[in-house]
Amino acid sequence: MLNLGTYETDVDFAWEAASRLKHSFLRAASALEEQIPHRNADAAHAMRDWRGRYAHEFEHEHMAITARDARRIAAECRRCAEMLEQLAQLAREENHRRQLAREWEIEHRAWEREQAHRDLFEKLGDLLGGDDEPEPPELPEVKPHPRVAIAPPIAARG
Amino acid sequence: MDVSSARPDDLDEFSRRSHRADRELESLLGELRARYHEFVSENQWGAFEADSFLGAFGAHLRGNDFTADWVARIAETFRRAGGDGSLVRLPDRAIKASLRAAGLDRHRLSVTFDAPSAW
Numbered sequence: 001m002l003n004l005g006t007y008e009t010d011v012d013f014a015w016e017a018a019s020r021l022k023h024s025f026l027r028a029a030s031a032l033e034e035q036i037p038h039r040n041a042d043a044a045h046a047m048r049d050w051r052g053r054y055a056h057e058f059e060h061e062h063m064a065i066t067a068r069d070a071r072r073i074a075a076e077c078r079r080c081a082e083m084l085e086q087l088a089q090l091a092r093e094e095n096h097r098r099q100l101a102r103e104w105e106i107e108h109r110a111w112e113r114e115q116a117h118r119d120l121f122e123k124l125g126d127l128l129g130g131d132d133e134p135e136p137p138e139l140p141e142v143k144p145h146p147r148v149a150i151a152p153p154i155a156a157r158g
Numbered sequence: 159m160d161v162s163s164a165r166p167d168d169l170d171e172f173s174r175r176s177h178r179a180d181r182e183l184e185s186l187l188g189e190l191r192a193r194y195h196e197f198v199s200e201n202q203w204g205a206f207e208a209d210s211f212l213g214a215f216g217a218h219l220r221g222n223d224f225t226a227d228w229v230a231r232i233a234e235t236f237r238r239a240g241g242d243g244s245l246v247r248l249p250d251r252a253i254k255a256s257l258r259a260a261g262l263d264r265h266r267l268s269v270t271f272d273a274p275s276a277w
Contacts, residue, residue, distance in 0.1 A: 013202070014200035017193070017201065018201065020193050021193040028190050031183060038175075039179060042172050045172065046168045049164060050169065051162060054162050054253055058228075062228065065268050066222055069221070070218070076271075080206075090204065094203075144277050
């Protein structure tokens, strides 16, 4: 049995909101990455005459975590932007499939109307030479599938 | 006796600049959250989930603020001991007591989050 799934309308994907969100993720990633060398330079300036236990804690705990987490969050922001782009690409592919299905439906209805007006001899001829019934599109329905960014949780200090 | 030394002005400068950089990131995070909620509420095909991650982004900024406040408190402790631009020496126990009194005598932790996902 023919099952083309849903095709009457395009997918209800929030195109503009997805694009705005993607660009927000990319802006945040860039800002985080650009700040790292400035923060490190500021820390180096603070440490030029800072000695002792707290200077060590500042460098090896506070600043190490600041830079490492900033890099992790920036990388994750970029992965989020990629996931949104992949979701949008799947939505475009599904819209293409639905468009083909709608075009096929129009073509098939025209063929059915034509068949209704054919006489017996023409129908007998179809048995020998084929009836030229339009074939439905063979593209499977596109459904978003799970995509999970790789983000190993880090709970350890320092 | 363990002793630390520093120039308070240098530490304060770090603290000021760190806070300034965090306000820039805070503004971007605010925009990101608004765009995220906009997309999640409008979108009807597929889904995207990043609540835990955006929470971790906020926790990172709070961590940076903690570091800046921690450094500023140490600068203040050095300054009270007698110096702004000059090099000051101070027992570590005095710094620890000052941090404890300000509620800043704790470690900074890395952020954790569940991986964002789309489906």
